[in-house]
Amino acid sequence: MxxxxxxxxxxxxxxxxxxxxxxxITLVVVSVGLWSVLAFNSFLNAWTQASKDTTLQLLLGQGQIHAAGYMDDPGVETLMPPPSDGLLKALGDKRINAWATRLVVPSVVQSEYKTLPVMIVGVDPKAEGRVSSIPGKVVEGRYLNGPDDDGVVIGRHLAERLKTGLGRRVILMSQGADGLLAEQSFDVVGLYDVDQQTEDYYVFTGRTAGQKFLRLKDEIAEIVFTIPKDQDLAPVIRSLKAVAPDMDVRSWKQLSPFLAATNSFMSGFIYIWLSVVFTxxxxxxxxxxxxxxxxxxxxFGLxxxxxxxxxxxxxxVTMESTLLIGLGVLIGMAMAAASIWVTSDGIDLSGFARGLELVQGGQVLYPKFDAGSFVLFSLVIWILGIVVALWPARRASxxxxxxxxRMAT
Amino acid sequence: MTDAIVSCRGVSKIFGSGELAVHALREVDLEILPGDFATLAGPSGSGKTTLLNMIGALDTPSSGHVVIDGQDLGSLSKAQLSDLRLNKVGFVFQAYNLIPVLSARENIEFVLELHGLERGERRQRATDILREVGLEGMEDRRPAQLSGGQQQRVAVARALVSRPRIVLADEPTANLDSRTTGELVQLMYRLNREMGTTFVIGTHDPRVMEHSKRHIELLDGRIASDERIG
Structure with a gap:
């Protein structure tokens, strides 16, 4: 051979x-086709990653721990004590980047004009800053100073709906630990700006201040943690479940099935595109x-x-096709690598910010070079190209x- | 059993069927012997090319037997027919039919590559045969850079380089001027005499027939005459 x-x-x-x-012409067809697959794959991955990061960094984290039953009926009856020594040790795992405790209970907020349902989130601002992007999204006033800060930071859109603003007071009402109505006025110390849904729904105060308001001792609703590497998620969840078997430990995929499904769909979409391009x-x-x-x-007769x-x-003849398609594949790979390199500093989509909010997309995409998918898609195109070129080659033979x-004479 | 290189017994070839059937060859009996320098003549449509195709294992008869160097074509597969042509037959075509992307030397080496010869031997034999046909110094020229006569010399060299039992030439001088025709005929005649190569040449050209040692005349698909000269 x-x-x-x-x-x-x-x-x-x-x-x-x-x-x-x-x-x-054939080189252009193959190289542009492959370039579109590789560049589109990189863009889709960047989009998926940016959407995921945006959502996870907001409040979700890579995973959360709750008391059993809290997720079905969040409230003061389904809270849990602060993390035990065993859980604290498990949360100190090197694979966990940061963690924070929160008090999260349903509430209503009232201004002079309106009453709206919200979730009140009691946080330790220092720890919260390591797991959530919201402390950095305050656009007016300030974020909370400490766990006992009894001011509130509310979303800008919520402020508009309540017709209130920075320096004004709002009243929060919820069920207290004693089963009676808890009601207290809070100063609006800051407004944050993220997506409209989050702004409308989450009101932040200091964790200790929240516990005091709800007449709690030191109970919390959740522990949120972040893990930098995706592949560490499943083993970390397993180790946390092992030390807290009676608690509800969930990954972001379980906490937000829609986000997980979107991610999965985006990954599958590239194969649809690949089949269109290949056809x-x-x-x-x-x-x-x-x-x-x-x-x-x-x-050939001669x-x-x-x-x-x-x-x-x-x-x-097959060798001719192999060389031709192989050359097209190399050019396509080079074009795709160049496209990714040119855009690797980020594609700024902030001009479409409002639209991106609706689909929970990231505003800046960072396409990355992924050697595995480069090799895989290029080989698929090359091999399938050779397979279809066997038909003309067979005719030649x-x-x-x-x-x-007869033609010669 | 004879020592004929090619033996045709009752060979007929019919193209088409029914009322449209064309009898290109009718019950042809012919033997080509080693060292023959035979011309195959006859008017257009007499069956010259069809008979050359049979002798060259390019086509198989509708009836009868063609035996080349002891092998009956009717019993061979397409791949075996290819092997037979590679090892026993050399072709020279009217339109030269060189591979346009290869140089003169590469066109010749290509046949030797099919034979599986090593690079050194290929090169040596290609160089020698090109010198033999008077194309020394033109080894690296591609067909488009050679005249018609030079291309036909390369074609003759290609047909001879693998030392076949028989060389078949179908109207090899049809596209050449008279001086080049004379040179080519002299070349083939010299190779026949000096190397003992058997030639069967389909032609109308009297200058080719002048050198013929055996003249076969075809008419309406039958051999009208077959005479040895001198």
């Missing part, structure tokens, strides 16, 4: 350039190769007349030498 390749590879290469225009590419390759074979019918076996004609003789 190596001998056959050695004989036919140079001939196949020269044959490619007998009709440079046709060869260039178009296959039509292009088969067309041009069939034309090339048709034009050289006489020559080669057989000289003693070349039909199998060798098939190998020679079927040429009758006597027909070629």
């Amino acid at each position: 190596m001998n056959t390749i050695r004989i036919f590879a140079p001939l196949a290469w020269r044959n490619l350039w007998r009709n440079p225009r046709r060869t260039l 178009l590419m296959a039509i292009g390759i088969v067309n041009t190769q069939l034309m090339a074979v048709f034009e050289r019918t006489h020559e 080669l057989q007349a000289l003693g070349m076996k039909p199998r060798l004609v098939l190998i020679m 079927k040429c009758s030498p006597v027909e070629a003789m």
Whole structure:
């Protein structure tokens, strides 16, 4: 086989350039097709990652721990004590980047004009800053100073709906630990600006101040934690479940099935695109190769007349396709790598911020070079391209030498 | 059993069927012997090319037997026919039919590559045969850079380089001027005499027939005459 390749590879290469225009058309079809798959894959991954990061960094984290039953009926009856020594040790795992405790209970907020349902979130601002992006999203006033800060930070859109603002007072009402109504006025010390849904729903105060308001001791609603590497998520969840078997430990995929499904769909979408591109590419390759074979019918007959076996004609024409598509694949890879390199500093989509909010998309995408998918998609295109090019090659091998003789004379 | 290189017994070839059937060859009996320098003549449509195709294992008869160097074509597969052509037959075509992307030397080496010869031997034999046909110094030229006569010399060199039992030439001088025709005929004649190569040449050209040692005349698919000269 190596001998056959050695004989036919140079001939196949020269044959490619007998009709440079046709060869260039095929090269463009293959390289642009592959470039679109690789660049689109990188863009989709960046989009998926940015959407995921935006959502996880807001409040969700990579995972959360609650008391059993809290997720079904969040309230003062389903809170849990602060983390035990065993849980604290498990949360000190090197794979966990940061963690924070929160008090999260349903409440209503009232201004002079309106009463709206919200979730009151009691936080330790220092720890919260390590797990959530919201402390950095305060656009007016300030974030909370400490766990006992009894001011509130509310969303800008909520402030508009309540017709209130910085320095004004709002009243929060909820059920206290004693089962009676808890009601207290709070100063609005800051307004934050993220997506409208979050702004409308979450009101932040100091954790100790929240516990005091609800007449609690030191109970909390959740522990949120962040994990930098995706592959560490499942083992960390397992180890936390092991030390807190009676608690409800969930990953972000369980906490937000919609986000997980969106991620999964985005990953699958590239295969739809790959099949569309490949179908178009296959039509292009088969067309041009069939034309090339048709034009050289006489020559294939002649080669057989000289003693070349039909199998060798098939190998020679397949080799031409292999070289041609392989070259197109290399060019496509180079184009895609260049596109990713050019955009690796970030594609700023903040101009579409309002639209992106609706689909929970990130505003800046960072396409990354992924060697695995580069090699995989390139090989798929190359191999499938060779497979479809076998049809014209088979036709070439079927040429009758006597027909070629007839044409020659 | 004879020592004929090619033996045709009752060979007929019919193209098409029914009322449209064309009898290109009718019950042809012919033997080509080693060292023959035979011309195959006859008017257009007499069956010259069809008979050359049979002798060259490019086509198989509708009835009868063609035996080349002891092998009956009717019993061979397409791959075996290719092997037979590679090892036993050399072709020279009217339109030269060189591979356009290869140089003169590479066109010749290509046939030797099919034979599986090593690079050094290929190169040596290609160089020698090109010198033999008077193309020394033109080894690296591609067909488009050679005249018609030079291309046909390369084609003759290609047909001879693998030392076949028989060389078949179908109207080899049809595209050449008279001086080049003379040179090519002299070349083939010299190779026949010096190397003992058997030639069967389909031609109308009287300058080719002048050198013929055996003249076969075809008419309406039958051998009208077969005479040895001198």
